[in-house]
Amino acid sequence: xxxxxxxxxxxxxxxxxxxxxxxxxxxxxxxxxxxxxxxxxxxxxxxxxxxxxxxxxxxxxxxxxxxxxxxxxxxxxxxxxxxxxxxxxxxxxxxxxxxxxxxxxxxxxxxxxxxxxxxxxxxxxxxxxxxxxxxxxxxxxxxxxxxxxxxxxxxxxxxxxxxxxxxxxxxxxxxxxxxxxxxxxxxxxxxxxxxxxxxxxxxxxxxxxxxxxxxxxxxxxxxxxxxxxxxxxxxxxxxxxxxxxxxxxxxxxxxxxxxxxxxxxxxxxxxxxxxxxxxxxxxxxxxxxxxxxxxxxxxxxxxxxxxxxxxxxxxxxxxxxxxxxxxxxxxxxxxxxxxxxxxxxxxxxxxxxxxxxxxxxxxxxxxxxxxxxxxxxxxxxxxxxxxxxxxxxxxxxxxxxxxxxxxxxxxxxxx
Ligand code: HGY
Ligand code: MN
Ligand code: MN
Ligand code: MN
Numbered sequence: 113x114x115x116x117x118x119x120x121x122x123x124x125x126x127x128x129x130x131x132x133x134x135x136x137x138x139x140x141x142x143x144x145x146x147x148x149x150x151x152x153x154x155x156x157x158x159x160x161x162x163x164x165x166x167x168x169x170x171x172x173x174x175x176x177x178x179x180x181x182x183x184x185x186x187x188x189x190x191x192x193x194x195x196x197x198x199x200x201x202x203x204x205x206x207x208x209x210x211x212x213x214x215x216x217x218x219x220x221x222x223x224x225x226x227x228x229x230x231x232x233x234x235x236x237x238x239x240x241x242x243x244x245x246x247x248x249x250x251x252x253x254x255x256x257x258x259x260x261x262x263x264x265x266x267x268x269x270x271x272x273x274x275x276x277x278x279x280x281x282x283x284x285x286x287x288x289x290x291x292x293x294x295x296x297x298x299x300x301x302x303x304x305x306x307x308x309x310x311x312x313x314x315x316x317x318x319x320x321x322x323x324x325x326x327x328x329x330x331x332x333x334x335x336x337x338x339x340x341x342x343x344x345x346x347x348x349x350x351x352x353x354x355x356x357x358x359x360x361x362x363x364x365x366x367x368x369x370x371x372x373x374x375x376x377x378x379x380x381x382x383x384x385x386x387x388x389x390x391x392x393x394x395x396x397x398x399x400x401x402x403x404x405x406x407x408x409x410x411x412x413x414x415x416x417x418x419x420x421x422x423x424x425x426x427x428x429x430x431x432x433x434x435x436x437x438x439x440x441x442x443x444x445x446x447x448x449x450x451x452x453x454x455x456x457x458x459x460x461x462x463x464x465x466x467x468x469x470x471x472x473x474x475x476x477x478x479x480x481x482x483x484x485x486x487x488x489x490x491x492x493x494x495x496x497x498x499x500x501x502x503x504x505x506x507x508x509x510x511x512x513x514x515x516x517x518x519x520x521x522x523x524x525x526x527x
Contacts, residue, residue: 117527119462120228122518124511127220131510134160134200134216135208144501145208149201149243149254150178150282157200158288161215161240168222170238173297174290176265178242178283179255181297184222186235186525193237194525195302195484196221196517199244199255199476206245207503209493209510214305215240217514221521233526234300241476242288248273249282250400251331251440256476258294260483265294301451301485301524304477305517307505311496312469319512320459320466321490324452326445326478327404327471328411332418334361335435340387340395352431355385355394361434364421365401372414376405377472406444406470445478448485451524455489458519464512473498489516 137157138147147153158180162172165182172182183193198214218238225232241259246252249271251263258268269280283289308314313321338354362380369378379402386396403414419436426434459466469490471478480486491513494504 117228117230117522120224120518122217122220122224122511122514123227124507126223127216127511127514128507130164130216130219131208131213134212138202140205140501142501144503145202145206146204147200147202147206148204148248149245150248150279150286150288152286154201155286155288157212158240158286161200161219164219165222165238168219168226170222173292174288175292175294175296176290177255177258177268177279177294178288178290179259179294180240181292182222182238184225184236184238186232188233189235191234192298192300193235194232194521195237195239195299195480196304196521197239197241198304198306199241201243201245203245203247203499205499205501207498207501209307209503209505210309210498211244211306213307213505213510213513217305217510217517220514221518224518230527232522234524236521236525237297237299244476249279252474253476253479256479260479261295262479299480299484301448302477302480303451303455303487303489303517303520303524304475305489305491305513306475307493307498307503308469308490308496309473309493309498313467313490313492314494314496316467317465318467319464319491319509320516321469322452322456322459322466323469323471323488323490324447325406325470326447326475327406328408328444329402329404329440329442329474330411330415330438331402331440332400333437333439334399334401336397336432338393338395338432341393343391343393346393351393352395352429353393354397354432357425357429357432357434358383358397358399360425361399361401361422364425365418368414368417368421369403371417372405372410375407376403376410376414378403378414404472408444411444442474442478445481447477447481447487451485451487451520454520454523455487455516458516458523461519462512462515464516489513489520
């Protein structure tokens with residue numbers, strides 16, 4: 113093994129240039145990005161990413177769910193690759209950094225090693241995971257969840273979006289139905305760089321977050337059935353108002369999360385009224401909601417309180433039924449001490465201020481951690497804002513994250 117280049121830097125301007133260039137795929141008028149998974153915008157950025165990885169000497173494979181893997185050979189082909197990367201899809205009103213920073217920084221790591229003529233001992237594998245956001249198709253972190261066996265490929269291929277398009281049809285429409293079996297790409301370890309999507313690093317003026325732990329998550333689909341009737345002639349006591357019932361559920365979600373705070377959050381993110389009309393009492397409402405906590409016992413308490421609240425609300429609403437289906441659940445994630453140590457050592461060695469962190473947002477790394485040693489690197493984003501078109505980060509912070517990613521990967525892979 114040769115000497116690890118102690119402070120080899122990535123090419124900051126080249127990394128920043130890729131961030132600005134790829135922000136054009138799905139750019140919105142307000143300066144954000146709308147690049148829903150398996151959309152034409154997603155296809156364009158995938159094609160760009162594939163060409164860039166191939167130009168950097170990687171061999172790109174795609175699996176049956178569109179997960180992409182760009183392999184850079186190492187001196188010891190008997191070792192499984194060290195994985196790095198994240199996701200390319202965004203929320204409907206997403207930003208330029210969520211997900212794609214980790215994938216572009218991984219590409220920049222490969223480019224930097226090429227420029228320096230460095231061959232690592234273990235191969236490297238840059239990954240783009242399909243549908244991390246879970247906005248168009250549920251669940252979130254879908255491609256990596258199937259990769260680790262949380263869902264069968266058939267189950268995922270049949271998932272439908274709001275227009276009734278299946279994952280299978282969407283993958284075919286963008287030409288990303290790959291030949292590789294899902295889960296077949298081996299990894300020795302995985303490191304994901306991501307913006308924090310929260311306010312801590314900025315508030316404490318720290319450059320790097322060494323992520324040790326991720327929140328547990330539970331997702332529900334809700335369906336409320338009342339009875340449509342005339343808004344003018346139906347007396348209040350006779351109404352079976354699905355939307356008024358829904359409003360009680362929204363306030364219950366908020367109250368339950370506050371009750372178990374500060375390490376608990378609850379959100380109702382989507383609601384649709386069937387046949388909405390200003391002078392018809394809503395008879396049918398569909399909605400989604402979710403709870404998260406870093407602590408398994410709090411997550412269980414949130415689930416129990418929510419079930420009890422729904423039962424009580426429905427009991428108080430004559431002639432209205434409330435159905436709740438748990439569609440996804442993930443226990444809190446604890447990352448790997450060796451990978452955490454490598455990240456912390458890289459940050460210290462590069463002179464970056466850093467602090468241990470728990471991730472509020474979900475990441476593909478959470479799923480991968482059930483199958484291999486994993487940890488994450490965070491960098492700051494402006495005002496801690498994400499899942500918003502105003503999402504922003506600085507070139508200096510993105511570069512710092514990429515440098516830590518480079519040196520973490522070098523220490524794991526060996527040179
Ligand atoms: O939901 C999440 O936390 C992730 O951003 N998809
Ligand atoms: Mn993300
Ligand atoms: Mn996100
Ligand atoms: Mn993620």
